[in-house]
Amino acid sequence: MLARPKRQRQADIDQRILRLHTAMADKLLRNPKMLAPVYEVLEQRYQQGMMRYGSYLLWHGILESYNQPEQFRALLLASDTRTASLRRQTILIGILSEEERQAALSA
Template identity: 35%
Template sequence: MKKTGIKDENIDRQIIAIHKAIAIKLLARTELLEQVKQRLKDNRELGKINYSQFINWYSIIEMIDDPETFINAMTEDTPYMRKIRRKTPFIGILTEEERRIAIEQDAIGVTASIETLL
């Protein structure tokens, strides 16, 4: 089993915070889901993600009608999810400012919310 260092743990924690912010924004602006679905399809066709990753992300997107489940799936802290979040299909959902706020709030222990992100 691969050992992870503090740096990797910090990066993974930040990526989870970013994905929580992404989930919250997608819940507020579901019209953004179409671009995510298209990016997923494009990444699959280009070989950037494998079929398992495609199905995993697509299944998570389909959970959007259950906000708590959707957020939990987007932020699940497992080795597999840590791995696939590194090649996220959610590029372009958050602005740079929203991304910065999500990371800063996580660093000080504040839970992200729609109000603080938007």
């Protein structure tokens, strides 16, 4: 069995992460009360030094666009390498149940 190149493995992982973030964006937009805990995670990670200022600003900008659903989705799901990297260390934790996570990954 041949091993897939690292670049292909990374692309596959990014695709799975994108599917999860698509499901999380949809759920967040349906449930505005879920946004406050996301802001708390963002602030905690930044205050604890787990996130650089640039990532903090990018996440904050994405969250600030929440009231404009199309823009929120576009920013969160952007295909550029910086946003893909940002999603790899997501602050959107606890949004999906295990069943929702599995459904997103199998879609």
